[in-house]
Amino acid sequence: MPELPEVETITRELNRRIRGRRIEKVHVFRADALGNRSPEAFADDLYRREIHRVSRRGKFLIFHLRPRRYLVCHLRMTGKFIVTAPLRGPHPHHRLWFALDDGSLLVFQDVRCLGTLEVVARLSASASLERLGIEPLSKDFCPEWLTEALGRSRTPLKNWLMDQRRIAGLGNIYASEILFAAGISPTRPADSIDEEGASRLHGMTKRILRMAIRKNGTTISDFRRVDEKTGEFQNFLQVYGKTGEPCPRCKTPIVRIRQQQRSTFYCPRCQL
DNA sequence: AGCGGAACCTGTCGGC
C-alpha cells in the first residue's frame, strides 16, 4: 500500500491528532506485526509513555516516545493507523489498539498482516532503518548525487528506483509515474542515463512526490488517512494501472510489463 | 552484484 507520500500524509495527521498523548493501554488482537516479540513485552515497553512526535523515514513511520523509546512501523501493503473514539470491540482487521489518555483510540489495522511494529531505545538499533538510502525530498538528493549513483549500477531503472537501499520511499506506483514524467524507459540500465536524463529524473521525483503529498497520497483500494478518508492523487495518475488506455501525451496505448515480479506501466513511445 | 522465485498473509475479481 503506502509509499512515501502516503506515509508522510499519515505522519502529518498523527502529529496533529495524537502528539502529546500518553499510551495508557495496549490491546493485541493478532501479533503477526510484532515478529518474535510477545504481546506482553511489547505492551510493557509502551506503557505510559508519551507520544512526543511522529516522523517518517522512507516508508517507515516512527513514534518518538518519552521516556525515550521509538516505535518503528512499516505498513507494508495494507497497514493503517486510524484515530477514533472508543469502540465496543475490534473490527475483523484490527490487530492492535492503543488506548490514549484523552480517551481516544489509535488503531493499527492490517488486512494482510504483513506490517511490522518494533520498539527500540535508539534509532540506530533498528536494522531496517539502518539499511535505508537517501531521502528523496532532502537537500542531499540532488542531480549530482543521482548522476553519480546511477553510474555505479547496470540494474533496470525501475528496479533501481524501488531499491530502498538507494532511495528510500519510492514504490511501485511512484516509480512508474516518475519514469513517465521524466520520459525514460523503466527497462533502461541505470548507467545508461546521462546527466541530462538524471537531472530530469531528479526533478520529476521531487515534483511528483510533493504533488502526491499535497493530494494526501494515492488510494487505489486500501490506503486510508488517519480519519479514514481516501487520498486524492489517484485522480492524477498518468500510467499506473492504465494498461491499454491512451498515453496522455501521445495516445499510444499504455503497456504493462513485469519487473521483479511487479507490474510496471509505461508508454512505449514517449519513454525511451 | 543482481536476478528470479518463493515466502510472509488475506482479499477480490474474472473465467470456466
Add this chain to the structure above:
DNA sequence: TGCCGACAGGTTCCGC
C-alpha cells in the same frame, strides 16, 4: 454456485 489462478501501494531470504 464454486473452484482456481492471477493480482494487490512491500520486504526478505535463498540459490544460482
